[in-house]
Amino acid sequence: MLKLANLGILLVLMSLSFVVTSASGPKDVEPSVEGSAKADKLDVCVAPTPFMRRNHFELIKHQRDITVHQGIRLTDDSLAGCIDCHAGKDTHGHFVPVNAKGEFCAGCHEYTGVTFDCFTCHAAKPTKTGS
């Protein structure tokens, strides 16, 4: 919890001190309320935070192949699971896309200058299953 709070403060400081260019996330989105994501209420992610910061993309990439080709969906490493847990809500209680400026994914990726392509196809916030 303490670590997540520290990360939050760090991100706020970063966004204040750097001019951040938004890559492709949705524009004009109301920011999420701090502490509104499921992850904010948990102590740890599926692995320790330092490991997740450096390796989350490896986990997701490995997972995508076994999900698409082998149909395995019950794992800790699914992108849908990441989004479900890390998407925050705005003041109206609506989910904010994780790739919107300053949100969970975009916050770090903008700072580090990493362009990522997940949300060209995948939903950036939890959606109903359709069925």
Added chain:
Amino acid sequence: MQKVDQKRRDFVSVAAKATAATVVAPGVFLQSVAQAAPRAEPVTDDVRYGLLIDTTKCADGCNDCVAACDQENGIDQLLKPEGASDALWEQQKPRWIRKVKVQDNLTGKQTDMPVMCQHCEHPPCVDVCPTGASFRREDGIVMVDRHTCIGCRYCMMACPYKARSFIHENVQSKTTVAPRGKGCVESCNLCVHRRDNGEKSTACQDACSEGAILFGDLKDPDSKISMALAEKSTVQLRADLKLNTGVRYSGI
């Protein structure tokens, strides 16, 4: 004599009903969660999924299966690209199921039927795919791995059933169960998210009020679809191509 407080009585009666409803609801919820456990083991070829379509029950002008498919897989959330004409959008709009009418020219008999990906055992789309994006899952579902699809559309040309669609423009509204983006090909995947979550039907089967669509495991002799196939006379579309399709039709 003490006066009966009717308002209080009404309140108590409503409260009792409400309590009964909440007692029932968690039970139902728990059961549905128990049935729908996400898959933890790789799919195997012990099953082969398929559909049986009874064309005698398929009604002229009915579009329920197509609408249900569109809703299930987020196709109805796609918008006409800016500047495109209605005619162009009508041609290019993704379609996982097409309603087709065929006519016997000798007798004039018309038959309606839904045509979707036929989930061939020997799929031509997989043969021609240069990147391996088009593939056949162990359980018989033919699908596109959009992570490797380069959008060349060879598979669309190879498919004898016109089953595949191409996404021409960026997609604004996406669903979790059916990711979709510009530059990839897609087609019916037998509601693969439902398969992996342990559900027993497809959206089109659920939507067909006539019961014309039956989904099931072709390899299980006790499944409804296998029993129906053993009983009825059925055909594969373009059986001459020897693709051994997973979708069979009766009544044509």
